[in-house]
Amino acid sequence: MRIAIDGPAGSGKSTIAKLVARNLDFVYIDTGAMYRALALKAACNSIAFEDEQAMSEMMNHTYFSLSEQGITLDGVPLGEEIRTREVSMLSSDIARYPYVRAYLTEQQRNLSKQGNVIMEGRDIGTVVLPDAELKIFLTASVEERAKRRLMQLSESGQRADFSTILSEIEERDRNDSTRELAPLKPAEDSILLDTTGVTIEEIVEKISALAIKRQRTYLARSVGFCYGVDRAVNEAMKLLKSGKRIFATGEIVHNERVINLLRDMGLEIVNEKDLQERREGVAIIRAHGIDPKSEKKLREVFDEVIDLTCPIVYNVFSLAVDLQTQGNFVVVFGKKNHPEVVALSGRLREYMIVEPGEDYQTIVNRLSGKGKIAVISQTTMSCDDFSEFSDFLVGNSKEQVSIYNTICRVTVERESEARRLAEIADTVIVIGGRNSSNTRKLVDIVGKLGKHALHIQDIRDLPEKSKMGKIGLISGTSTPYEQIQNILDYIENEREVTSNGRENEPAG
Numbered sequence: 001m002r003i004a005i006d007g008p009a010g011s012g013k014s015t016i017a018k019l020v021a022r023n024l025d026f027v028y029i030d031t032g033a034m035y036r037a038l039a040l041k042a043a044c045n046s047i048a049f050e051d052e053q054a055m056s057e058m059m060n061h062t063y064f065s066l067s068e069q070g071i072t073l074d075g076v077p078l079g080e081e082i083r084t085r086e087v088s089m090l091s092s093d094i095a096r097y098p099y100v101r102a103y104l105t106e107q108q109r110n111l112s113k114q115g116n117v118i119m120e121g122r123d124i125g126t127v128v129l130p131d132a133e134l135k136i137f138l139t140a141s142v143e144e145r146a147k148r149r150l151m152q153l154s155e156s157g158q159r160a161d162f163s164t165i166l167s168e169i170e171e172r173d174r175n176d177s178t179r180e181l182a183p184l185k186p187a188e189d190s191i192l193l194d195t196t197g198v199t200i201e202e203i204v205e206k207i208s209a210l211a212i213k214r215q216r217t218y219l220a221r222s223v224g225f226c227y228g229v230d231r232a233v234n235e236a237m238k239l240l241k242s243g244k245r246i247f248a249t250g251e252i253v254h255n256e257r258v259i260n261l262l263r264d265m266g267l268e269i270v271n272e273k274d275l276q277e278r279r280e281g282v283a284i285i286r287a288h289g290i291d292p293k294s295e296k297k298l299r300e301v302f303d304e305v306i307d308l309t310c311p312i313v314y315n316v317f318s319l320a321v322d323l324q325t326q327g328n329f330v331v332v333f334g335k336k337n338h339p340e341v342v343a344l345s346g347r348l349r350e351y352m353i354v355e356p357g358e359d360y361q362t363i364v365n366r367l368s369g370k371g372k373i374a375v376i377s378q379t380t381m382s383c384d385d386f387s388e389f390s391d392f393l394v395g396n397s398k399e400q401v402s403i404y405n406t407i408c409r410v411t412v413e414r415e416s417e418a419r420r421l422a423e424i425a426d427t428v429i430v431i432g433g434r435n436s437s438n439t440r441k442l443v444d445i446v447g448k449l450g451k452h453a454l455h456i457q458d459i460r461d462l463p464e465k466s467k468m469g470k471i472g473l474i475s476g477t478s479t480p481y482e483q484i485q486n487i488l489d490y491i492e493n494e495r496e497v498t499s500n501g502r503e504n505e506p507a508g
């Protein structure tokens with residue numbers, strides 16, 4: 001669900017949006033932070049904002065996504081580095097460029113599809129999210145807003161005079177509502193809330209109640225592609241549009257629909273064994289990576305090889321090699337046939353792969369005499385399974401054991417969301433490919449908590465709707481937002497559901 005809050009300066013929208021997000025367990029999207037982060041990235045790469053070509057090239061390879069810690073840029077959560085005065089000035093500067101605004105508006109729309117989100121600003125309901133499920137336009141009298149601003153300033157030790165602030169706000173209102181680019185005005189279908197003389201708590205309660213009334217399905221805080229998959233799919237699409245012949249050995253991500261879409265765009269999936277002669281075209285390396293021997297073969301056969309291995313996966317490969325160089329025997333906790341584990345073990349001279357549920361005492365016996373042992377994990381394994389194995393090994397082995405938890409943060413967050421949904425819903429729908437390891441893991445988690453987990457790939461897999469009760473919805477990291485939105489639309493429009501467990505209301 002998306003909530004858009006707009007309103008003039010001083011109407012309290014940012015404080016209110018953050019409190020509503022906390023109240024409802026929604027993600028607050030700080031659109032200003034995105035301008036700051038982009039400005040900082042450009043500055044770090046010495047790209048001038050007026051150089052539209054260089055900026056576009058950089059933006060083309062920039063990935064924003066959502067995590068429990070808020071917005072991430074290229075897989076890294078935004079931190080204090082974007083809060084300096086210097087970055088603040090850079091961000092006001094970059095916001096003047098219409099091509100940057102258009103790019104970030106698109107990014108904000110994409111983020112809004114990744115879960116339950118709340119966004120505030122001056123053109124969110126009208127320009128950024130015109131199809132938000134709930135639109136609020138906050139307002140307050142000019143005098144009230146001037147009073148609030150005066151209080152804010154005096155709390156921070158700054159002196160100001162009421163009439164000056166009043167005329168500044170009047171001036172700003174005039175500019176905001178008459179500017180050419182996205183003028184400030186309420187969306188036609190927004191709910192107007194006047195905050196004059198009303199406490200913040202009352203407004204937060206009112207907006208939360210409106211949202212609960214409209215929310216019909218519990219959606220996980222973050223759904224859709226993770227950073228690594230988003231990057232691989234987008235880069236592959238750009239290459240396919242270039243007109244060159246593009247090849248891959250195997251599925252570049254674990255999602256049938258995505259693979260079919262890429263095939264329709266021209267992606268040729270070939271068997272490595274059939275690669276004997278030189279071929280014209282570009283080979284891409286999947287998000288899970290491939291082993292060095294296979295990569296060498298690709299480089300011999302194709303004109304060019306583009307590596308789309310997720311950088312987080314790549315870091316795990318490098319860690320494993322470093323650990324081996326430092327004299328450790330490397331134990332990989334993962335699925336033997338998973339492409340990431342195959343790619344990882346192909347980089348090691350000596351290793352052991354351990355799967356969840358194996359006889360761990362036998363593993364301890366087999367590791368006897370290895371000296372220094374380093375344990376790492378496939379990035380998409382379950383944290384509980386990894387802890388169970390590593391605790392057993394540390395507690396029972398006489399060797400020197402070091403544990404490196406290399407499970408990706410995104411998959412850890414989805415695990416905790418699956419648990420949350422299992423607590424509040426009767427049926428948890430898990431959308432994702434049948435061969436996606438992280439999707440199957442979510443299904444297992446829900447099942448172990450005694451709730452009905454429904455692993456589906458598309459609408460056709462849904463059972464009779466009346467049998468699902470309260471619905472929770474989550475996805476694996478290779479599931480595109482469009483697939484999730486289709487299922488969400490179908491559920492919300494076709495069936496009568498219990499809204500957030502508080503009241504029944506007919507769909508429609």
Ligand code: SF4
Nearest residue numbers: 226228310312379408
């Ligand atoms: S889940 Fe895997 S592909 Fe996705 S960001 Fe994490 S490590 Fe990368």
